[in-house]
Amino acid sequence: MAMLMGLALSLHAPARAVSVSEAADRMVAHYTLVSSTSAPDARWVYTKARLKVRRLDAQHLVLYFSCQWASWPGDACFDWWVVRQHASGLYLQDLNTGGMGVRFDPTSRTLTMTMEGAGKDVRTDVFRPGPSPAPDAVLERRMKRAENSFNATVAEPAFGKPARWDFTRQRVYPPAQ
Secondary structure, eight states, X not given: OHHHHHHHHHHTXXXXXXXXXXXXXXXXXXXXXXXXXXXXXXXXXXXXXXXXXEESSSSEEEEEEEEEESSOTTSOXXXXXXXXXXXXXXXXXXXTOTTEEEEEETXXXXXXXXXXXXXXXXEEEEEEXXXXXXXXXXXXXXXXXXXXXXXXXXXXXXXXXXXXXXXXXXXXXXXOO
């Protein structure tokens, strides 16, 4: 009986917390869009999107993003962001991310992005890594534009390398309490 109780207790024990460095390592992947929703304007969503996360250096991750709007498929849709690893968590760059939030669940490897739009619109996009998606020339071209845009920004003396940037306002992992 005691053995069965021990088994029951071990089955219900909470999962071990993931360290910040483990979370950063798990974040590195190629992601595809699982869902894109917005409210109150349901048209402000993506029909398809990809996110590529790679290590920039020991402290930084760069997120390259390409997408296609549901209502405006021909419009250019790409961007990039940088995440810094601190002892207390992973933080999104402060530069140009005021209305944006990124959360990462290292257990499920789910990356969720929220964006505030005009008025009261809020879009939520959920990404997960998975099998390589079918080639998509438009998304691949936009991903390359995101990479080129990032490279041009860090080459610009006014911005410089991400080590000079601020990463204080938006925690990506662990979630804010």
